[in-house]
Amino acid sequence: MLPLSSQPLIHARRLTKRFGSFTAVDGIDFDVAPGEAFGFLGPNGAGKTSTMRMIGCVSPPTGGTLRVLGMDPVADGPRIRARLGVVPQQDTLDEELTVEENLVIYARYFDIPYREGRRRAAELLDFVQLAERAKSEVEPLSGGMKRRLTIARGLINEPNLLLLDEPTTGLDPQARHLLWDRLYRLKQRGVTLVLTTHYMDEAEQLCDRLVVMDKAKIVAEGSPRQLIERYSTREVLELRFAPGAQESLDGQLDGKLDGIAERIEPLPDRLLLYTSDGDAAIDAVHARGVEPESVLVRRSTLEDVFLRLTGRTLVD
Amino acid sequence: MKGVVRVLEYNWMTYRRTWRGTLFFTFVQPVLFLAGLGLGLGGFVDRSGTGALEGVRYVAFLAPGLLAAQAMQMASFESTYPILGSIVWRRTYHAMLATPLRVREVLAGQLGWIAFRLAVGSVAFLLVIMLFGAVQSPLAALAAPVAILTGLAFAAPIMAFSATLRTDEWFSAIFRFGITPLFLFSGTFFPIAQLPDVIEPIAYLTPLYHGVALARDLSLGRADLLAAVLHLAVLFAYFAAGVGAASITFRRRLVL
Numbered sequence: 001m002l003p004l005s006s007q008p009l010i011h012a013r014r015l016t017k018r019f020g021s022f023t024a025v026d027g028i029d030f031d032v033a034p035g036e037a038f039g040f041l042g043p044n045g046a047g048k049t050s051t052m053r054m055i056g057c058v059s060p061p062t063g064g065t066l067r068v069l070g071m072d073p074v075a076d077g078p079r080i081r082a083r084l085g086v087v088p089q090q091d092t093l094d095e096e097l098t099v100e101e102n103l104v105i106y107a108r109y110f111d112i113p114y115r116e117g118r119r120r121a122a123e124l125l126d127f128v129q130l131a132e133r134a135k136s137e138v139e140p141l142s143g144g145m146k147r148r149l150t151i152a153r154g155l156i157n158e159p160n161l162l163l164l165d166e167p168t169t170g171l172d173p174q175a176r177h178l179l180w181d182r183l184y185r186l187k188q189r190g191v192t193l194v195l196t197t198h199y200m201d202e203a204e205q206l207c208d209r210l211v212v213m214d215k216a217k218i219v220a221e222g223s224p225r226q227l228i229e230r231y232s233t234r235e236v237l238e239l240r241f242a243p244g245a246q247e248s249l250d251g252q253l254d255g256k257l258d259g260i261a262e263r264i265e266p267l268p269d270r271l272l273l274y275t276s277d278g279d280a281a282i283d284a285v286h287a288r289g290v291e292p293e294s295v296l297v298r299r300s301t302l303e304d305v306f307l308r309l310t311g312r313t314l315v316d
Numbered sequence: 317m318k319g320v321v322r323v324l325e326y327n328w329m330t331y332r333r334t335w336r337g338t339l340f341f342t343f344v345q346p347v348l349f350l351a352g353l354g355l356g357l358g359g360f361v362d363r364s365g366t367g368a369l370e371g372v373r374y375v376a377f378l379a380p381g382l383l384a385a386q387a388m389q390m391a392s393f394e395s396t397y398p399i400l401g402s403i404v405w406r407r408t409y410h411a412m413l414a415t416p417l418r419v420r421e422v423l424a425g426q427l428g429w430i431a432f433r434l435a436v437g438s439v440a441f442l443l444v445i446m447l448f449g450a451v452q453s454p455l456a457a458l459a460a461p462v463a464i465l466t467g468l469a470f471a472a473p474i475m476a477f478s479a480t481l482r483t484d485e486w487f488s489a490i491f492r493f494g495i496t497p498l499f500l501f502s503g504t505f506f507p508i509a510q511l512p513d514v515i516e517p518i519a520y521l522t523p524l525y526h527g528v529a530l531a532r533d534l535s536l537g538r539a540d541l542l543a544a545v546l547h548l549a550v551l552f553a554y555f556a557a558g559v560g561a562a563s564i565t566f567r568r569r570l571v572l
Contacts, residue, residue, distance in 0.1 A: 019572070058413055059572050078416040092411035096330050105326050109415035111318065157415075 007070060009034055009161050009192055010055055014064035017050045024050040026216035027064060034160075037183075037193040041203045041302060042213035043312070048196035049089060051213075052165045055194065057081050069160060082110060085154030089165040091146050093138050099125065099149055100134040103156055110157040117156070124152035128182060144175025151182065155191075162186065164195040168202060180205050200302035212302075214310045224302055231308045232300035233262055235278040239271045239285065239292040260284045265307055274304070319417040323425020324432070326408070341390065342437050346382070346444040353505070354378050354448060369507070372452075372536060379450040380459050380535035381504035383441045384466045384527035390437050391467030392474055392495050394430045396487045399478040402426075409570055423475075423566050427559070430471045431464055438463040445535075453537025462534065462551075466527025469551045472558025479565040498524045503532075526550045 008031040017025040025047040032038045040048040053059035055068055057077040066073055068080050093102055100121050107117030125131045128148035133141065141149065147167065154162055167183070168176040183206055187193055197203050203210050204224045212220040212227070220227055257264060260281050261273035271292075275281045278297030285292070307313055358374030369377045402408040412422055438460040445451055474490065501511060502524035508516055519525045530547040533539040 053572070056414060058410075058570075078418060081414065082416045084414075086414040088410065088414065090407060092407040092414075094330065094406060094408060094411075096333060096406075101329060105329050106411070106415070108322050108325055109319075109412060109417055111416075 007034075008032055008067075009069055010194065011067040012065065015051070015054065015061055015066050016063035017047070017054060017059065018062040023216050025054070028211075028213075028216075028218045030211055030218065030221070032161075032192065032194055034192055035190050037187050037195070037206050037208045039194075039203045039207035039210035040196040040213055041198070041200065041207075041210050041306070042196075043198055043306075046213040047216040048213055049165055052163055052194070052196055056084060056086050056163055082157065083160045085157065085159035085162040087147075087150050087154045087162070087164040087167055089169065091150055093146055093149060093153070095137065095139040098135055098137055099130060099141070102138060102149065103153055106153050107156045112157065120156055120158075121152075124155055127155075127185075128152045129178070142175070144171050144178065147171060147175070147179060148182065151179070155186075159191070161192045161194065164193065166196055166198070168197075168199065176202075200306065203302055210302075212306060212309060214306075214312075219309045220305065227302060227305045228300045230305075232304040233274040234276045234300060236298050236300055236304060237261065237273040237275060237278045237281045237285075238296040238298065239273065239290075240269065240294045240296075241271075242293050256288050256290055257285065260288075263308075267313070272304070272307070274300070317421065317424070319421030320425040320428060322417060323412065323422055324428055326412070327425075327429040338433075342440045343444065346386065346441045349382055350375065350379060350444060350448050350450070353382075354450065373450075375448060376450045376452055376536065377532065378505065379445040379448065380456070380531040381528040383438060383445065383459055383463050383535075384531045385499050385502070385504045385524060386441060387434050387438055387463040387467035387527070388470050388498065388524050389495060391430055391434060391471040392491065394433060395471040395474040396478050396490065397484060399426070399475050400481055400484055400487075403479060403569060404482065413570055419567050419570055420563060422570075423559075423562055426475065427468065427472065431468060434464040434467040435460070438467075451535055453535060455537055455539060456535040459531040459534045462527060462531045462548075465548070465551045465555065466523060466531075469523040469527070469554035469558070472555050472562055474558070476558055476561035476565045479562065479569045498522055503528045523551055523554045 010030070010032040012031070013029050014027040015025060015029070016023070016027050028047075028051065030038075040051060042048050050059065054061050054066060054073065057068065057073040057080050060074050069083055071080050073080055094105070097105065100118070103121035103124065104114060104117040107120060108114070112120070122131070122134070125134050128151055130145060130148055130152070133145065138146065138149065151164075151167070164183070168179055171179065180202070183193060187206070193206065195202075195206065207224060209223050210221070210227070211218045220231065222230065257271075257273070261275040263274040265272040265274070273281055273285075282295055282297065285295070303313065354375030358378065361374040366372060366374075403410075409422055413419065441463070442456065442460050445456070477486075501515070502508070502519055502522055504524075508519045508525065511519060526547040530539070530544055533543065
């Protein structure tokens with residue numbers, strides 16, 4: 001028997017979820033270790049939320065094995081949920097109650113006495129920078145504030161595992177960065193984070209390890225760096241052409257750009273050239289007489305990994 | 317069953333912010349109905365003698381019926397919009413079920429909350445009736461639990477139905493074609509013997525008729541044990557069937 005600390009907090013083998021004839025999650029395997037920040041990256045409809053709901057013990061698996069905190073979600077749902085924090089994709093805050101009341105009543109669901117609930121609420125509102133809004137109603141809060149409040153609520157029971165389903169979808173860049181900062185601090189405190197996202201920058205920022213999901217299956221697994229090394233090149237050269245020019249050039253370009261890059265990916269509005277040296281590739285493009293409207297050299301991202309693995313972009 | 321208590325605590329917390337708005341329904345409405353119909357219309361009815369109502373003044377005949385009927389109305393409201401809201405709009409139930417709470421605790425807690433609201437409403441109504449001097453027997457005290465049971469006989473099946481909906485468009489139909497006709501034709505305002513012979517048997521099938529009849533028998537001190545057991549059995553049957561159905565529809569809707 002392994003010591004408790006090195007046992008995976010989540011253990012899934014051939015985990016499957018079907019709704020009638022539709023397969024939302026198709027036999028996926030993964031483990032999440034204590035203290036890890038683990039991500040599910042994939043486009044909408046890839047099966048991320050269904051997986052999260054199974055882990056959160058609100059959706060029984062149709063097949064396969066799932067263990068959360070060493071227990072069976074179907075038999076021990078309430079005992080597991082007592083030790084989870086959940087930040088759902090759609091806010092479930094109570095707009096009729098104040099910010100503080102939302103936390104205190106949630107604490108009650110975990111059998112935390114009122115006095116202790118109020119103490120934790122004050123501490124958590126401090127942490128998510130909402131202390132001065134404690135007595136205000138929830139309804140007028142901004143989207144970013146509501147998300148932070150939902151995170152505070154998810155932490156009210158001091159969970160072993162925090163589940164975040166698309167934590168920053170719909171937020172403006174400033175609100176996202178504030179949220180990422182708070183999640184990063186939680187990670188440093190040793191809270192295990194499991195999150196889903198369709199933003200590759202979010203996955204890169206927050207995840208120690210992630211799986212890429214597409215069409216109900218896991219198509220790759222590793223750290224962001226490993227995935228980029230395995231499935232992409234160091235740099236990417238993006239070529240943009242005047243509207244309409246790319247289509248008319250398409251056939252010709254294929255031949256003209258042969259050999260310049262390891263791989264060329266045509267997108268509707270630009271060409272991506274995967275290469276270890278972007279600047280050298282620019283010179284080569286010009287030398288062959290191709291004149292794009294603009295060029296950009298950048299580092300490979302998980303977006304490129306996803307494009308390589310699925311032939312599609314993450315956010316349509 | 318700690319979870320049931322937690323759901324009650326949640327409802328109490330939100331109710332503390334909205335209870336003032338319910339005062340009208342709880343206290344003012346009974347006064348208006350008893351004054352307008354019981355005394356106003358009743359004075360007119362009683363002038364032609366109380367023979368038609370077996371020697372009972374109209375206000376004493378009407379009051380216990382209204383007690384049961386208002387329980388039906390309150391229960392119907394509490395088991396439509398708030399339920400759909402907790403599933404679809406505010407998603408309160410989803411928030412609760414991410415914690416150790418179970419579906420059956422959420423359902424039982426919600427029914428318990430409706431029972432509490434019915435208890436407050438029924439006791440208040442009974443006090444108003446007493447102020448109008450429209451009670452003829454100490455057994456009238458038992459009309460309050462009968463009103464609560466009448467409300468629950470509506471609340472449970474309606475909750476079961478509400479949990480299957482995505483929008484509130486069915487609710488106005490429930491009130492227009494279900495609750496309002498029952499309110500008018502279940503013996504609250506006149507004995508159902510007045511109804512056309514083809515319709516009269518239908519009234520016996522509805523829970524409100526049994527709630528009204530039993531509350532009235534108690535209030536007038538003429539309750540008959542066998543009839544009382546029959547009335548209670550019908551009300552319990554509606555309630556039990558509703559709870560059974562709601563356990564299924566709640567689970568189907570909330571556990572996917």
